[in-house]
Amino acid sequence: MKMNLTTDSKAFKNQVKNLREKLNMCLSNGILEDGFQQQLDNLLKAEQDLLTELIPYYRLYANNITKTSIQIDPVKQLGAFSFDSFLYTSLRISKNLFITGSINGKVQFLYLNIINYSDGNRIEGEWSVPIKEIKETISFIYKLNDREILLYGITGRSYLLSCDSFDNMTDVSKQVNVKRIKTNYDINELGRCLAINDGLFVAEYGDERLNLLEIIKEKDEYRLVLYKEIFCAIPNLTALEKINEDYFATGTKTGELYLIRLENKQLDIAEKINLSDGEIRQIRCLEDENNSKNSLMVTGNKGLLKIFRLNDGTKRLSIMKTEISMLKGNLFDVQSQKGTALVLSEDGIIYLLEENLGSWYINEESSIKECFFTNVFKLDGSKYLLMNVDGNLNILYVNRISTPKDLWELPLYQ
Numbered sequence: 153m154k155m156n157l158t159t160d161s162k163a164f165k166n167q168v169k170n171l172r173e174k175l176n177m178c179l180s181n182g183i184l185e186d187g188f189q190q191q192l193d194n195l196l197k198a199e200q201d202l203l204t205e206l207i208p209y210y211r212l213y214a215n216n217i218t219k220t221s222i223q224i225d226p227v228k229q230l231g232a233f234s235f236d237s238f239l240y241t242s243l244r245i246s247k248n249l250f251i252t253g254s255i256n257g258k259v260q261f262l263y264l265n266i267i268n269y270s271d272g273n274r275i276e277g278e279w280s281v282p283i284k285e286i287k288e289t290i291s292f293i294y295k296l297n298d299r300e301i302l303l304y305g306i307t308g309r310s311y312l313l314s315c316d317s318f319d320n321m322t323d324v325s326k327q328v329n330v331k332r333i334k335t336n337y338d339i340n341e342l343g344r345c346l347a348i349n350d351g352l353f354v355a356e357y358g359d360e361r362l363n364l365l366e367i368i369k370e371k372d373e374y375r376l377v378l379y380k381e382i383f384c385a386i387p388n389l390t391a392l393e394k395i396n397e398d399y400f401a402t403g404t405k406t407g408e409l410y411l412i413r414l415e416n417k418q419l420d421i422a423e424k425i426n427l428s429d430g431e432i433r434q435i436r437c438l439e440d441e442n443n444s445k446n447s448l449m450v451t452g453n454k455g456l457l458k459i460f461r462l463n464d465g466t467k468r469l470s471i472m473k474t475e476i477s478m479l480k481g482n483l484f485d486v487q488s489q490k491g492t493a494l495v496l497s498e499d500g501i502i503y504l505l506e507e508n509l510g511s512w513y514i515n516e517e518s519s520i521k522e523c524f525f526t527n528v529f530k531l532d533g534s535k536y537l538l539m540n541v542d543g544n545l546n547i548l549y550v551n552r553i554s555t556p557k558d559l560w561e562l563p564l565y566q
């Protein structure tokens with residue numbers, strides 16, 4: 153097996169040998185050579201770099217020593233309030249705080265607290281009282297800044313939530329201010345919405361159009377402006393995903409994938425791919441271990457799962473080979489971080505995908521059956537938050553080799 157390493161392993165071994173000889177000389181004569189500490193620091197850094205590059209090789213070829221696994225633990229619910237509906241939209245505001253909107257028109261905050269115990273961590277969750285000023289289903293949430301959040305409802309109404317510190321809220325009813333935002337369009341005209349870059353969005357307008365939408369602040373007042381003349385035609389829209397500040401992807405009920413470019417406040421279809429006759433349910437950028445998002449996953453009904461490589465130069469999509477067998481059920485929700493991805497199936501299966509050496513593949517051994525969750529959210533590292541049909545929360549841990557420290561802790565013999 154040939155390994156493609158940027159760190160010169162032979163040079164590293166020679167440096168180790170050289171420093172060991174200098175240390176032995178010091179032990180015999182009591183004289184430590186000038187610059188020894190700097191050489192040692194450089195060697196330690198080279199060691200960390202080398203071990204980091206070796207991690208994917210260990211995951212692929214030393215899985216007899218340790219294998220990637222999944223662990224699911226319940227989140228202990230605190231407080232008098234709960235989540236008693238189906239989730240429609242959500243946004244992670246900060247490390248421990250989420251804002252959610254349900255199909256029954258309730259907007260609530262969820263605070264997660266990590267408690268350190270001697271035998272490990274415990275995570276507790278507490279739901280806020282619903283915001284009384286909002287009584288409609290919210291389809292889109294966007295964080296304007298640390299003190300203001302934009303909410304867009306399915307009826308076309310828009311709201312501004314403001315608070316001195318969302319992280320330090322103790323009473324939502326007293327500390328969160330709710331205000332309607334003015335618009336230049338009629339209520340009930342807009343559907344799904346996606347943030348593209350600073351203050352610019354695309355919004356579903358009618359049955360077959362995506363229009364440019366902008367939020368503008370003038371004299372401490374916000375207003376939403378719909379540009380009816382700036383649009384692209386996308387029939388039967390089902391999914392939206394931002395790729396970068398210039399491109400986003402859309403999916404349809406009839407299995408078409410569109411790559412759309414935003415340039416000089418104009419929308420153009422850059423590419424169209426016919427994937428299948430089935431409905432596309434979700435589109436998600438996959439995040440590798442270096443936090444780069446160079447791949448795009450598309451999931452849908454009847455086990456549809458395709459992964460595309462995003463080419464930086466042309467911004468075109470190319471099919472990336474993956475070792476994926478026939479998946480079961482309608483694949484409806486996806487999240488990805490740090491070289492892992494979770495896919496939820498309506499058949500009660502959680503599929504785990506991993507990235508190694510630039511390729512994504514299904515880890516069939518770690519996939520879990522008979523787990524009926526409705527939503528998955530990213531947390532930190534390789535942790536995900538799961539919600540079931542009753543609104544109960546669980547933490548899913550992906551246990552795999554991720555750091556040089558993990559390599560040092562591996563047993564020498566099995």
